[in-house]
Amino acid sequence: MFNSLRVQAGSTVAVFGAGAVGLSALMAAVAAGASDIIVADRNRERLALATELGAVHTIDAASPDSFEAVLDLTGGRGVDHAVESTGVLAVMNAAVRALAPRGSAAILGVTAPDAALRANVFELLKGRTVTGSVMGHQAPGVLIPRLLALHRAGRFPLERLVRTYPLEQIDTAIADIAAGGTVKAVLIP
Numbered sequence: 105m106f107n108s109l110r111v112q113a114g115s116t117v118a119v120f121g122a123g124a125v126g127l128s129a130l131m132a133a134v135a136a137g138a139s140d141i142i143v144a145d146r147n148r149e150r151l152a153l154a155t156e157l158g159a160v161h162t163i164d165a166a167s168p169d170s171f172e173a174v175l176d177l178t179g180g181r182g183v184d185h186a187v188e189s190t191g192v193l194a195v196m197n198a199a200v201r202a203l204a205p206r207g208s209a210a211i212l213g214v215t216a217p218d219a220a221l222r223a224n225v226f227e228l229l230k231g232r233t234v235t236g237s238v239m240g241h242q243a244p245g246v247l248i249p250r251l252l253a254l255h256r257a258g259r260f261p262l263e264r265l266v267r268t269y270p271l272e273q274i275d276t277a278i279a280d281i282a283a284g285g286t287v288k289a290v291l292i293p
Contacts, residue, residue, distance in 0.1 A: 105132035106250070108210045108237040109185045113137030118174050120165070120199050121189035122150035124265055124288045125212055127157060129187040134158035135259045138185075142177055144170040147284035157264060171198040182207055193219045206231035212238075268292050 105111045117133045119126045122145035133141050134157065143154035144163040151162040163173045175182060182204035188196045191213030199209045200223050211221070211234065223234065242250075254260035265287040269277040280286035 105129055105136050105138075105185075105187070107241040108235055109187070109208050111136040111138050111185055114139045115185055116140040116142075116178060116183040116204070118142040118144065118183045118186045118199065118202050119154075119159075119189070120144050120170065120187065120195045121213065122147065122154050122287075123189060126187065126189035127154060127265055127287060128262070129189060129212070130154055130157055130159060131260050131262070133185075133187075135254050140178075140183075142174055142183065144173070149285055150287065153264065153287070157261065165195075169198070170195075171201045174198075174202040178204070185209070187212060189213050191215045193221070197222050200232070200234055201227070203227075203232045208233045208235065210235055210237045212236075266290055 111117060111133055115138045117138045119130050119141065122143050126143065130141060130143055141159050142161045142163060143151065143159040144165045145151055146164065146166045151164065154162055161177050163170050182202050184204055184207050186199040186202050186207065186209040188199035188209065189212045193215050196211050196213065200221070203209055251260055255262055267286045268290045271291050271293055274291060277286065277289035277291060281289055
């Protein structure tokens with residue numbers, strides 16, 4: 105959000121996937137001042153959490169074409185920025201299609217090595233850009249203190265994503281992650 109996409113105050117953002125990466129992107133979009141943030145995911149609990157964290161709209165991705173829903177929510181324009189964090193090729197393609205002219209998408213999810221992203225060349229000619237991003241294109245020594253400062257200021261509530269489990273409850277942690285109720289499980293001795 106800060107470096108790869110350079111989200112500015114008033115920007116529109118769509119986040120595809122409400123796992124730890126997607127919800128972190130949502131929090132960064134809020135911290136950057138995005139005004140209209142859309143989050144798409146299949147898990148209702150995570151969509152509810154996304155709303156609590158600042159999403160203006162949520163889309164149940166289990167329903168048909170989340171790309172169309174993003175267009176409906178933006179009056180057909182599309183979003184200034186899209187973040188894909190699922191690793192699902194169809195979702196990556198939807199994130200690119202959801203862009204407004206001159207919009208930018210960051211692909212964060214990992215998919216098969218031979219997977220091919222599809223983009224309409226004419227739509228790219230409208231100034232749309234697509235990039236991959238790891239660690240926000242910033243050195244950890246710069247990014248982590250920045251995020252910690254936002255956290256201390258109450259603007260990056262990372263603790264909302266984390267649930268701790270005693271090591272002997274590892275099976276429960278795995279089940280809770282699979283069910284979608286836990287975003288990020290941390291095992292403690």
